[in-house]
Amino acid sequence: MGSILQLFVIIMVAAMLVIIVREQNESISFLLVLLLGIFVFLFVLNQVEQLFNLFQSIVSKFDVSLLHLDTMIKVIGVAYLTEFISQLLKDAQLNSVAVKVEIVGKLFILLLALPIFISVLETLMSFIPQ
Amino acid sequence: MQDIYILFQVAGVGIIVAIIHTVLKQMGKEDIAHWATLIGFIIVLVIVIDYLSRLFNQIKSVFILQMIL
Numbered sequence: 001m002g003s004i005l006q007l008f009v010i011i012m013v014a015a016m017l018v019i020i021v022r023e024q025n026e027s028i029s030f031l032l033v034l035l036l037g038i039f040v041f042l043f044v045l046n047q048v049e050q051l052f053n054l055f056q057s058i059v060s061k062f063d064v065s066l067l068h069l070d071t072m073i074k075v076i077g078v079a080y081l082t083e084f085i086s087q088l089l090k091d092a093q094l095n096s097v098a099v100k101v102e103i104v105g106k107l108f109i110l111l112l113a114l115p116i117f118i119s120v121l122e123t124l125m126s127f128i129p130q
Numbered sequence: 131m132q133d134i135y136i137l138f139q140v141a142g143v144g145i146i147v148a149i150i151h152t153v154l155k156q157m158g159k160e161d162i163a164h165w166a167t168l169i170g171f172i173i174v175l176v177i178v179i180d181y182l183s184r185l186f187n188q189i190k191s192v193f194i195l196q197m198i199l
Contacts, residue, residue, distance in 0.1 A: 010134055010137075013137070017137060017138070017141040018141075020141065020145070021141050021144040021145060021148075024144060024145055024148030025144045025145075025148050025151075025167070025170075025171075027171050028140065028143065028144035028170065028171060028174050029144065031140065031174050031175060031178045032137065032141060032144065034178055034182070035136065035137060035140055035177075035181060036137065038178075038181045038182060038184075038185045039133070039134065039137070039181075041185055041189075042184070042185055042188060045185075045188050045192055048192060049192045052192065052193075070194055073193050073194055074193055074194060076193060077189060077192070077193025077194075077195050078193075078195070080189075080193075
């Protein structure tokens with residue numbers, strides 16, 4: 001748990017730097033916020049990678065028929081990415097662009113989840129007698 | 131975690147650019163002051179874009195997103 005404290009300290013220091021720089025230069029403070037987001041995301045991504053490797057090894061080792069694990073991982077990735085970009089745009093007072101990014105993310109998630117939806121529909125249809 | 135000092139570097143560039151802007155404005159050279167601000171922004175942008183591409187590549191490899199991004 002030492003590393004999470006380290007991360008929080010880095011976030012606090014970066015927040016103070018952003019507050020200092022924001023009075024002087026608005027655009028560079030936005031880039032500073034972006035850089036802080038990149039660092040936090042990269043830090044979390046290492047742990048998430050281990051988690052996903054664990055999931056995939058469990059699925060392959062115990063032969064669990066978790067059919068659409070790849071699709072689930074992709075959907076989680078698109079959701080994280082969309083949230084990251086949209087929060088960043090909201091910080092820069094670009095609320096309308098953030099809403100557009102969220103719409104694009106939702107459409108991509110729908111596109112990715114379409115095979116699962118089709119398989120659910122096929123299962124339902126097989127219950128209906130001809 | 132070794133890259134954290136980039137945050138201090140970017141904040142320092144921001145403050146120094148603001149100081150240069152103020153000094154040039156006091157000297158009455160408004161146009162050069164705006165160019166200095168723009169160049170400082172571009173320097174920081176180059177640093178940040180490098181890290182952003184690194185982040186996107188790692189996201190592509192962790193979440194298996196090769197085909198849609």
